[in-house]
Amino acid sequence: MGENTNSKDLLKILQSLENDKLNAIEKIHVAVITNVNLRPIFDIYLKHFLLQSKIDAEISFLDFDDFFVRIYSQQSKLFHHEYDYILVLPNNYTFNDHLFRIPYQLEDKKLVNEIELVKQNLQLFLQTIRNESDAIILWHLFEMPVNPIVLTNSNINNAPYHIIKDLNYFIEYELTKRNNSFVIDTNTLFHRFGSDFMYDKRQWHLSQLPYSKGGCRELTRYIASYIRIFIGKAKKCLVLDCDDLLWGGIVGEEGISNVHLSPFYPGSFYYEFQQEVLNFYNRGILIALCSKNNEPDVIDMLQNHPHMLIKEYHLAAHEINWDDKASNITKIAKKLNISLDSIIFMDDTELEIHQVRKLLPEVRAIHMPREKPHLFKDKLLEEYDLSNHSLTTEDINRTKMYQEEEKRQNDRSLKSKESVEDYLKSLEMKVEISMASEMNISRVAQLTQKTNQFNLTTIRCTEDDVKALCNNEHYDVIVIKLEDRFGNLGVIGTSFIRYGDDTAEIEQFILSCRALGRSIEKILLAYIIKRVKSKGLKQIIGKYRVSPKNQQTSLFYQKNGFQKIDIEGNYTNFHCELSNYANLEQWRNWIECRSLI
Template sequence: MKKPTDLPGEKISRTNPRERKYSDYIELLSDIKKNNEFSKDFPSLKIAVLRNFTVEPLLPVLEAEIYLAGFIPNIWVGDFDNIAFEAMSITSGLEEFEPDFILIFNWLDTISPALTTQFILKSKGEIDEEVVRVRQVYRDIEGSLRKSFSVPIAITNFNLPVDSTLGILDSQDSDYQFHTIQNLNLQILLDAKSFADVYILDIAKIFAAEGYLNAFDSRHWQMARAPFTQRAILTICNELGRLFKALRGKSKKCLVLDCDNTLWGGVIGEDGMGGIKLGTTFPGSCYKALQEEVLNLRERGVILALCSKNNESDVLEVLNNHPEMLIKEKHVSTWQINWDDKATNLRRLAKELNIGLDSFVFVDDNEFEINLIREQLPEVATIHLTGNTSGYRSLLSSFGYFDSLTFTAEDRRKNEMYGEAHIRNKLESESSSIEEYLENLGLEAALGIPTISDIARCSQLTQKTNQFNLTTCRYSEGQIAELISDKDSDVFYLRVKDKVADLGLVGVAVVRYRELEAQIEAFMMSCRAIGRGAETALLAYIANQSKSKRGSHSLSAKYLHTAKNESLVRNFYEENGFEKVSQQGEDTNWELDLRTEEISYPAWIKINES
């Protein structure tokens, strides 16, 4: 039997995306075809590609990135330069394909020679009219697709010119070519935001990162209308892989850092406070730069933890007293600083934070420690800090482990919330019983239908919640908005607060109605809020609303088994009075007769319905 670290994709997934080669992806696809076990449990991901240039060289890498994201790729490619027809025609193959995701590749030379090869020949008025026309082409495509499909859409913007006929003069006036296309990209972004779940695949940024001459293949463009070099193809497909993972709840939640030669240069136990390298000059500046990026991730809502073989007092002294240290004790949600093996310590961190090990990214400079985690905890993502220390900061962000398509108030407070959990744990340990603890906690639950300002957080919960999630359904912001406005469905939210703090919006449920039956399509709770009866409060609210507002006679629900939700929610419906009506494998169907049964709100929770 192969070890997890021998499976296809393990080697390339550990490699910095900047160092991967086109041949690595071809080799990966070959290995996958030889290993039937690798993707047997992966769900399918159907990607439709509309294009006005030759995309075939991208497809092997795109297919491999989809596998690396944890899905089986099913890619449909539209006819060459036929985007408008396929987007607007119900008779096109796109409708029959029923995609999960639509990708639109537009190349500006094809869609508008006036803005590229013929720019110098046009008057300012003609250029302005052409910009309006291109924007309208994009809006028509996006609008037509959104009428027919509720799935996410990614559409390219345009690379910026480097060989303008005007030469150095081109950058000196906002009406010239460079700034005209730059402003067009901004307008395309603003237009995309007016449609739900339309995202920009930022070709301009990718060309800037790679360099135009390293990204554009002029020979293949002229010969086959294939504009991208292999380097650009790898970066574009990696961006798409990151997008797929963010949309499907594959993002990580917790960054676990070693200390010696990771947060600072040297070994604190040997070099002391004055001997470690940390400051504004090289090499100490490299570690300070890494800390800046760590704090940026923390601000985005990434949980920060430490796992170090050290004396705890030595590390805390650096955090609290070193004048160049940016990361302070207050920034760290929890730590395991001792001489135990790091696999054991990561398990302890997971238990304390109440999140799965597959939510962790472990960062260490020591190859032995990295390999230990890869062998004993293959579900933990690892980043090995190796090579020049000046690249550590970019290495931390290059994998895109923490990518998200939302950024909410709850994200900014995430680390504070885990600190508040320590206070609740202390209160529980001081109580004589669980009943006394819950009574003294002063819990309040607010329940209702999300407003526009709640939609981003509701979508985020569906994409990130894996443990307390009965069906693991994922919804984009646009899909949440559609469900709220649909007369045959409801979306319900749950907010929780207690005397320690406000936990914010921590629960979401989707309910559909058919005649006299209400069906719970999705039910999920943030793990930091479970175990206090709030999940029962949300279920009781659903039952009450289904009966009193919708006139439903029954409430049905499903439990779809996954490795992540088994321990928390397998018996949730049974514990709340539902009757099991069928079972297939580990998946179960449940029903509650609303005419004879009801679910009571927990007595220790103050309920506020809206």
């Protein structure tokens, strides 16, 4: 559960911020619009949690009430800076004292009018922000009352519970109508940690700071996870120990019939933990096992225990042996072709956690005390970085795709004496190239957010960004799908093309790591050039922006007939005269292509 935080902890974090900034590789500007005093605790924690992912955030606080005054006075410029994210955190009681504190004193007609006025103001406020800025809006919903007084199904319409619920539904609806506008519902945090932990009533009366230090910590950790997901820093894989985590006891010593695992006490702790793990699995998170054990004992448990929920087919990888866990986690990352910083590791042994933290600092290693199995589920749910903004077909089938990839690798090992071309022919690959559609917009956005290796510009996009480009007559958003004899990999690449008078620019060129080494990138580039030629344009510009993980793509354009022409800010531009372009289409010998553009 949430950690109690004292002033020494906060001071330690504050002192570390400057050193942490030196390692930052992303810089963002965040505006916080609020009607309460959140400084300095809120911004210290928010900076701290973002810097853990090497994101340096400059945070500006704007007064909510002052913002309204400026809106009504029709000031021409409400924002004096360009922001990447705008957090809106209105506090119930300072927002409308009558409505949230003493609604029972209002007559029905006045109450209805008051609620309608609040909705009009919220609508105006949101629309003004959207008109003034392209930043991603994260709106913190009104917090539900700690003591609702009436039953939630009561027909007393002036109860604070009903008023806040109605306004929150209204805010959610208004956000869905606007691009890049999202809800942050922190009521789940207050439910999980409790109001005594989250609030500090003394500080509220002293300084209008509503939250305790621990409350600020959890709130900012939750908000930081949203931002990290947009930037492509979400976690992808949950690596789990087995004994005293997935079941109670040591299976190698006690046998599968004597460990604790069932829907009933004491096995229920582990049973509900496995249920929650599978919820993450069904949302596209990869599940792997890393256990010091005899592999046959664990496999026997997976296959034969009547209450074992996690099965072999749920696992993207497993390393069950007596090697050190840091080495095994490294093997898992290599096998899945993911970076270590996309892994969360959970173990009941503090020594193992300490070793992983020391040897693999990129991995988030979490100690799950074996004497407190009742907290396992909650500790898992507190890992907000395992969340997704949306669920795609590729998410649902992700583990299956990794299992198919393992079959490909095993097949490649058996055919190690074959040439690369002969092996690629044996895969019986088929690709389909088309324009992005409503069916795969979520996947396209996800590729921009999560792909780091073969991503030439690392520009992160939301679904709304992609939709806007799809509807822009000056852009093409192209997707490429792949399947072979082992399975369907779905949408594995995308490219955004912007058209000028006689020149096209490749603003995005992305390929999933699962499709590397097959010449798929050459196919996509060839069809882009064919598309640009069909529009009568004479030249094309490819853009490249270096990042910590995409250096392998730095020569991509030069290897495919482009010439480096200049450097523009963080971007290197490569140029190709289409009349001189000669694509060497060896890939046609081993890939069947279908173009819908």
